[in-house]
Amino acid sequence: MRKSLPTLRDVALRAGVSIGTASHVLNGKGIVSDARRDLVLRAATDIGYRANRVARSLRQRRTHVVGFCAPMISSAYFSAFTEAVHEHSAVFEHHVMQVLSGGDPVQEFERVESLLSRQVDGIILMPSAQPAATLDLIAQSHVPAVIVDRILADERFDIVLLDHEAAMRDVIAHLVGLGHERILFIVRHPDLVTTRVRIATLLAADGIKPEILATTNEHNDLPAALSERLSGRDAVTAIITSNSINTLWTLRTLRGLGIGIPDDVSIVAFDEPAWGELVEPPLTVVRQPTGAIAGSAWRLLMERIAAAASPRSHIMLRNELIVRGSTSEPRRSRQARRSVR
Amino acid sequence: MRKSLPTLRDVALRAGVSIGTASHVLNGKGIVSDARRDLVLRAATDIGYRANRVARSLRQRRTHVVGFCAPMISSAYFSAFTEAVHEHSAVFEHHVMQVLSGGDPVQEFERVESLLSRQVDGIILMPSAQPAATLDLIAQSHVPAVIVDRILADERFDIVLLDHEAAMRDVIAHLVGLGHERILFIVRHPDLVTTRVRIATLLAADGIKPEILATTNEHNDLPAALSERLSGRDAVTAIITSNSINTLWTLRTLRGLGIGIPDDVSIVAFDEPAWGELVEPPLTVVRQPTGAIAGSAWRLLMERIAAAASPRSHIMLRNELIVRGSTSEPRRSRQARRSVR
DNA sequence: GGCGCCTATTGAAACGTTTCAATAAAGCTT
DNA sequence: AAGCTTTATTGAAACGTTTCAATAGGCGCC
Numbered sequence: 001m002r003k004s005l006p007t008l009r010d011v012a013l014r015a016g017v018s019i020g021t022a023s024h025v026l027n028g029k030g031i032v033s034d035a036r037r038d039l040v041l042r043a044a045t046d047i048g049y050r051a052n053r054v055a056r057s058l059r060q061r062r063t064h065v066v067g068f069c070a071p072m073i074s075s076a077y078f079s080a081f082t083e084a085v086h087e088h089s090a091v092f093e094h095h096v097m098q099v100l101s102g103g104d105p106v107q108e109f110e111r112v113e114s115l116l117s118r119q120v121d122g123i124i125l126m127p128s129a130q131p132a133a134t135l136d137l138i139a140q141s142h143v144p145a146v147i148v149d150r151i152l153a154d155e156r157f158d159i160v161l162l163d164h165e166a167a168m169r170d171v172i173a174h175l176v177g178l179g180h181e182r183i184l185f186i187v188r189h190p191d192l193v194t195t196r197v198r199i200a201t202l203l204a205a206d207g208i209k210p211e212i213l214a215t216t217n218e219h220n221d222l223p224a225a226l227s228e229r230l231s232g233r234d235a236v237t238a239i240i241t242s243n244s245i246n247t248l249w250t251l252r253t254l255r256g257l258g259i260g261i262p263d264d265v266s267i268v269a270f271d272e273p274a275w276g277e278l279v280e281p282p283l284t285v286v287r288q289p290t291g292a293i294a295g296s297a298w299r300l301l302m303e304r305i306a307a308a309a310s311p312r313s314h315i316m317l318r319n320e321l322i323v324r325g326s327t328s329e330p331r332r333s334r335q336a337r338r339s340v341r
Numbered sequence: 342m343r344k345s346l347p348t349l350r351d352v353a354l355r356a357g358v359s360i361g362t363a364s365h366v367l368n369g370k371g372i373v374s375d376a377r378r379d380l381v382l383r384a385a386t387d388i389g390y391r392a393n394r395v396a397r398s399l400r401q402r403r404t405h406v407v408g409f410c411a412p413m414i415s416s417a418y419f420s421a422f423t424e425a426v427h428e429h430s431a432v433f434e435h436h437v438m439q440v441l442s443g444g445d446p447v448q449e450f451e452r453v454e455s456l457l458s459r460q461v462d463g464i465i466l467m468p469s470a471q472p473a474a475t476l477d478l479i480a481q482s483h484v485p486a487v488i489v490d491r492i493l494a495d496e497r498f499d500i501v502l503l504d505h506e507a508a509m510r511d512v513i514a515h516l517v518g519l520g521h522e523r524i525l526f527i528v529r530h531p532d533l534v535t536t537r538v539r540i541a542t543l544l545a546a547d548g549i550k551p552e553i554l555a556t557t558n559e560h561n562d563l564p565a566a567l568s569e570r571l572s573g574r575d576a577v578t579a580i581i582t583s584n585s586i587n588t589l590w591t592l593r594t595l596r597g598l599g600i601g602i603p604d605d606v607s608i609v610a611f612d613e614p615a616w617g618e619l620v621e622p623p624l625t626v627v628r629q630p631t632g633a634i635a636g637s638a639w640r641l642l643m644e645r646i647a648a649a650a651s652p653r654s655h656i657m658l659r660n661e662l663i664v665r666g667s668t669s670e671p672r673r674s675r676q677a678r679r680s681v682r
Numbered sequence: 683g684g685c686g687c688c689t690a691t692t693g694a695a696a697c698g699t700t701t702c703a704a705t706a707a708a709g710c711t712t
Numbered sequence: 713a714a715g716c717t718t719t720a721t722t723g724a725a726a727c728g729t730t731t732c733a734a735t736a737g738g739c740g741c742c
Contacts, residue, residue: 004402005482007697007698007699008698008699008700009698009699017721017722018721018722018723019698019699019700019722019723020700020701020702020721020722020723020724021720021721021722023699023700023701024700024701024721027700029700029701030701030720030721031719031720031721032720032721033719033720033721036720036721048481050454050457050458051458051698051699052399052458052460052697052698052699053458053459053460053699054395054398054399054404054459054460054697054698054699055399055697055698055699055700055727056698056699056700057395057699057727058393058395058396058399058697058698058699058700058726058727058728058729059698059699059700059701059726059727060699060700060701060727061345061727063395065438072424073414073420073423073424073427074420074421074423074424074615075615079414079415079420079423080415082414082415082420082423083413083414083415083441086414086439086440086441087441089440090452095438095440095455095459096438096439096440097406097436097437097438098427098437098439099427099430099436099437100424100427100428111431113391114436116391117391117392117393117394118394118395118436119393119394119395140389141346244615245615248615248616248619249619251619252619252620252621255621273616274415274585274586274589275589275614275616278589278590278592278593279593279620280593280596348727348728348729349728349729349730350728350729358691358692359691359692359693360692360693360728360729360730361691361692361693361694361730361731361732362690362691362692364729364730364731365691365730365731368730370730370731371690371691371731372689372690372691373690373691374689374690374691377690377691392728392729393727393728393729394729395727395728395729396697396727396728396729396730397728397729397730398697398729399696399697399698399699399727399728399729399730400696400697400728400729400730400731401697401729401730401731402697
């Protein structure tokens with residue numbers, strides 16, 4: 001049997017004041033004489049009083065806990081974002097209760113429901129691919145929520161978006177500027193909105209001949225597909241990868257095929273991996289501003305909690321194209337230029 | 342003003358029964374007639390009742406929340422472990438309230454204190470380098486806690502340890518077996534218990550000539566230090582790195598110096614990075630069993646919560662040495678063997 | 683038909699806070 | 713000195729559950 005902790009009642013008793021007064025002192029609210037204040041404070045430290053925030057939450061109908069639901073953690077983008085979310089929690093004086101959906105809509109629904117029953121003050125959601133049920137659940141609960149990426153528009157929620165269209169256009173402009181025309185985009189989750197936007201932007205671009213390759217989870221189709229797409233007269237001269245894992249497998253496959261970067265093919269990677277700057281050659285990447293996303297999400301959420309009725313905001317953040325060594329002019333145009341000299 | 346959610350009272354009212362009966366039905370406790378049971382269940386779904394777990398926690402003095410404090414997330418080992426902790430949470434029907442210490446003892450103390458005031462049922466702690474105050478705080482609070490790694494022995498807590506000594510011995514045996522003698526160990530945090538154990542084990546080993554290199558956070562001393570240690574008559578033939586970042590910088594530096602792996606020097610990396618298997622050559626690594634650590638931690642914690650008085654357990658888990666392409670016989674012995682043929 | 687024993691149900695206390703309305707004391711104004 | 717405001721303090725209600733003791737009805741038993 002655990003010894004029960006000292007309570008506010010114990011403090012009040014020891015200080016010889018009422019529970020109400022003790023509460024006032026410890027919360028700095030109300031008017032209390034200096035004498036009693038000292039008495040209470042001393043009593044509190046004497047018996048090692050620590051407020052029971054569960055009781056407070058019940059009474060105030062406010063937990064100061066924010067629910068955070070993400071598909072996973074151990075992948076560059078998610079772990080960076082998760083860390084950023086936790087780092088901001090201290091600033092905003094809330095705790096984070098985190099659940100994992102594994103990207104599965106059913107689990108997502110259940111986990112979010114359990115967050116709601118914990119009376120979280122708000123929710124930060126990185127949605128799965130089919131989040132409709134979960135979104136309905138949240139909307140109907142009237143708990144403030146911020147959706148991070150993957151949802152393009154929903155008037156019921158505040159949304160923090162990444163401008164994947166602009167990002168892809170930046171990538172294309174960079175590649176076209178270098179002289180690339182045939183560009184291969186290797187994707188993993190073609191059904192995600194994020195991916196769809198990127199694909200659409202690529203396909204709609206002028207002056208290039210884009211191709212899409214949807215690879216498998218094990219990436220075992222990559223060697224064959226790549227060696228085919230990198231040979232012959234109309235071989236691709238640039239590859240865009242859609243996430244860190246993808247990038248890793250692509251690099252490895254290329255090395256296995258003896259294809260040089262950027263001499264034989266240029267590489268641009270979405271979702272900067274931790275090792276992006278450190279491999280040879282350093283990778284040209286699209287950096288996702290995880291810190292800024294988390295910051296915006298928190299800010300929107302806090303504003304929403306303070307003013308439930310104000311109009312919803314949809315914030316769009318820019319990705320940043322970091323040009324490093326893995327992109328250069330395609331071989332043919334380099335040769336052509338050399339022969340001109 | 343948010344519309345207040347339906348409560349158990351509303352359910353009972355609608356079903357025409359007492360609150361107690363409604364509670365019995367929804368928790369499957371006590372004896373309730375089938376007729377009333379149906380009534381209650383129907384009423385509950387009708388008005389979309391969802392139990393308020395804050396109220397339940399207060400009454401039961403049990404939150405079913407476990408506090409989890411770690412130094413950070415966005416590093417291979419921590420993100421893998423964090424994910425494992427969250428994955429297990431569903432199995433054990435607890436939620437996780439996570440806080441970050443940043444490795445700072447003061448923050449660690451404060452964050453853990455705030456977990457305690459949230460009345461967490463237990464704590465999983467990955468301690469900072471000076472955790473004494475935090476440990477005292479937890480011990481004195483009588484909240485069950487499991488310490489993960491970095492603390493060798495403390496009778497007040499259940500502890501899950503990694504056998505860093507055995508791991509280092511495995512590494513040494515592997516290298517010695519290949520014919521290495523001069524071995525360089527590159528470390529980042531020489532003050533961590535973890536690191537100290539590894540260093541001591543290396544220094545105590547027979548038949549080798551070990552060297553320790555404590556590098557800086559920016560690793561800008563690495564090129565000079567490595568080029569010195571890899572040249573001359575008594576050059577090192579094998580390098581052990583102590584974490585993923587370390588490994589990355591080492592690989593990059595070696596490549597910059599034009600030193601081949603494993604031809605010129607062998608590499609063994611502690612703390613398997615996600616990309617360990619995918620770089621060229623694939624890395625020989627010491628894998629930390631993050632899933633097993635998390636599983637053990639949860640199991641111990643749940644047992645402790647069920648039986649506070651039972652003796653503390655200290656579990657020691659083995660790391661796994663994964664031999665891949667980055668280690669081979671040292672150059673000299675290879676040449677010697679070739680000349681014999 | 684009185685007694686005891688199940689079965690089902692309920693009212694009320696308790697969990698530890700916050701907060702509101704009420705009160706008491708004290709100071710000021712006229 | 714009566715009336716009014718201000719300043720401190722308090723008792724009690726409320727938050728939404730769980731749980732315990734009490735009760736009432738039904739039933740069998742002698």
